[in-house]
Amino acid sequence: MCEANAYMVTNGQEEPIMESVDVIEPEEDDTWRLVSIFGDQKIVKGRIKRMNLVDHKILFEHRED
Amino acid sequence: MCEANAYMVTNGQEEPIMESVDVIEPEEDDTWRLVSIFGDQKIVKGRIKRMNLVDHKILFEHRED
16 A cells, blocks of 8 residues: 655654545645544644655655744 | 555546556655655645545545645
């Protein structure tokens, strides 16, 4: 399966947000809806910092402005 | 392998941008750098419309403003 794990990066630390993310959709600017393969949803405020699909990683960061 | 294929959605049509995308990184607002598993890079102007990792799909759309 090709889901990924989402993290919020704060001061260089990766805090887990959600595992096994399937869908990532923008809700509004800097707000994203994540849906896991199990169907649970989470809203994330922040911007995408980097995604590494081969490493199964989605990194978010807080907007700095 | 868990790379995905990137498409630009224009009027409901999905035009392929790049296959086997590994890394997605913001360059600036509404500009993204894609790097494939083969190491080639592409810059995409637009916003992320939806990603379905299990389906290996990344959909971009042109900003409507």
